[in-house]
Amino acid sequence: MGLLSNETRLTALLCAFLAPAVYFLLRRREALSKRDRLPPGPKGYPIIGNYYDLPAEGSHLQYSEWKKSYGVSSGFPVNFRVYPTRCGLGWAIFTWKYDGEIHNRRKMVFQSINKDTMPHYEQHMHKEALDLARRILATPERFLFLIDRMTGTTIMRIAYGHAVYTEHDQWIGLANNMNHCFREASKVLEARAFKACYDSMNDMVNLPYNMVKKQVERQEAAPSMTRWLIEQNMNPDGSIANEHKIKEITAESFAAGADATEAMIKVFVLAMLANPDIQKKAQAYIDAVVADGRMPTFSDRPQLAYIDGILKEIMRWKVVAPIALPHQLTNDEEYNGYFIPAGTMVVPNSYECARDESIFPEPEEFRPERFTDGVKLFTDIVEPRDFAFGYGRRVCPGRQISDSTLWITIVTMLYVFDIRKAIGPDGQPIEPDLVLENSAAVSFPKPFICDFIPRSPQHIEILNATYESVLPSATTKLVPNMV
Numbered sequence: 001m002g003l004l005s006n007e008t009r010l011t012a013l014l015c016a017f018l019a020p021a022v023y024f025l026l027r028r029r030e031a032l033s034k035r036d037r038l039p040p041g042p043k044g045y046p047i048i049g050n051y052y053d054l055p056a057e058g059s060h061l062q063y064s065e066w067k068k069s070y071g072v073s074s075g076f077p078v079n080f081r082v083y084p085t086r087c088g089l090g091w092a093i094f095t096w097k098y099d100g101e102i103h104n105r106r107k108m109v110f111q112s113i114n115k116d117t118m119p120h121y122e123q124h125m126h127k128e129a130l131d132l133a134r135r136i137l138a139t140p141e142r143f144l145f146l147i148d149r150m151t152g153t154t155i156m157r158i159a160y161g162h163a164v165y166t167e168h169d170q171w172i173g174l175a176n177n178m179n180h181c182f183r184e185a186s187k188v189l190e191a192r193a194f195k196a197c198y199d200s201m202n203d204m205v206n207l208p209y210n211m212v213k214k215q216v217e218r219q220e221a222a223p224s225m226t227r228w229l230i231e232q233n234m235n236p237d238g239s240i241a242n243e244h245k246i247k248e249i250t251a252e253s254f255a256a257g258a259d260a261t262e263a264m265i266k267v268f269v270l271a272m273l274a275n276p277d278i279q280k281k282a283q284a285y286i287d288a289v290v291a292d293g294r295m296p297t298f299s300d301r302p303q304l305a306y307i308d309g310i311l312k313e314i315m316r317w318k319v320v321a322p323i324a325l326p327h328q329l330t331n332d333e334e335y336n337g338y339f340i341p342a343g344t345m346v347v348p349n350s351y352e353c354a355r356d357e358s359i360f361p362e363p364e365e366f367r368p369e370r371f372t373d374g375v376k377l378f379t380d381i382v383e384p385r386d387f388a389f390g391y392g393r394r395v396c397p398g399r400q401i402s403d404s405t406l407w408i409t410i411v412t413m414l415y416v417f418d419i420r421k422a423i424g425p426d427g428q429p430i431e432p433d434l435v436l437e438n439s440a441a442v443s444f445p446k447p448f449i450c451d452f453i454p455r456s457p458q459h460i461e462i463l464n465a466t467y468e469s470v471l472p473s474a475t476t477k478l479v480p481n482m483v
């Protein structure tokens, strides 16, 4: 006779059959209830999800429309599922999926951008901002090109300590070729373009790095991200650990940083054209701080809250990276009562954040007063940097560099110039188009013209003298093909 009664055996048998069934029913109910709780949105297709719903350009506008039409009240736009996300393009980490390797590389970027290194970078930025003003003075009609050039030369100095004087600089040429490849990524699949892009990315990674390495050996390297990383990774026997990572990180700074910084400086010019009163107000604040006949510098920043107000408003008014970069959930998430399964691609709509009327009334208006009364910056309003530079673990690691570059450029331009609408042949001011041109990642102002009028001969004299005094070891002469 067994130890169990017949009744107990029957119960055990029933349990053995029923338990999995109950388990699967519960799981199915849970799955169904989760499916009911997916955020609403375009239906999509099996496997490819919403791939065909993705607009090629201006996707932030489409997402904002969906947010309205699907009636989602939270910041999360719509149910949006396309599984493959950052798929990895060469060494460019912004195209990689998050993992331990990215974590380490981002850490290295932060090691080279910190409170000890920033003062050195700020000197570079200052020199480049002054250089831009001098070049605009010489050929104002080329200001769009000169802004483009200046964002490249600033990053060259920060990444490699390399000062660019001519328009035919070898490293700038390499970096521009590489950026062209990122912008035209789809065309890179053509065999010839692929080879050219492969070569230019390789050169960009290796050549400037090798130059700095030699300078470090000779102890004559200027301060730069590359120099710092080489020094921090130098083994006692003189070999360099993580060499390929250092090369790739610094090359990437150019790919990731130049376009967005350029777009923002151009947005600043547009904002000044459209708002002459704000320009005048900003100049009055600057003049009060530098009444002793000098130009503003970084040390004046705490006294120039209005310039920071302008900077914040530029980041909000025209978000140049309107959908940052796509993220992908590694785990199931609950958000505002919605269920969002692991693997979902989440496209942040930063443009929509900037247009939230409950936070930023009349969002189309350019209004630095949202953020400052001219004396202090308000702390009880959403910070545009929290959406302009992306999110979470992938937030832009170059934001401190861009922030300082933008500030010193804006304050320098406002000190030297009155930025005015150009006058057309009919004698009327030419109105600039304030709508940005959308592209894959960064939106730019459409080409426009305007006048840069020096505020006085004395402002020019002070500009030239200041240029000579900042980083005086650099070449101070205008070389023939400089402008």
Ligand code: HEM
Binding pocket: 093, 094, 095, 102, 106, 252, 253, 254, 256, 257, 258, 260, 261, 264, 320, 321, 323, 324, 325, 326, 388, 389, 390, 391, 392, 393, 394, 395, 396, 397, 398, 399, 401, 402
């Ligand atoms: C105004 C200028 C800039 C803007 C608006 C900007 C914005 C952004 C945004 C929106 C992202 C995506 C963040 C996300 O995935 O959520 C990003 C990523 C990145 N940015 Fe910037 N950026 C700027 C300048 C720079 C500069 C100067 C550097 C380098 C020195 C830089 C380096 C990077 C890198 C390496 C990434 C990829 C990070 C990753 O995928 O983990 N950026 N940036």
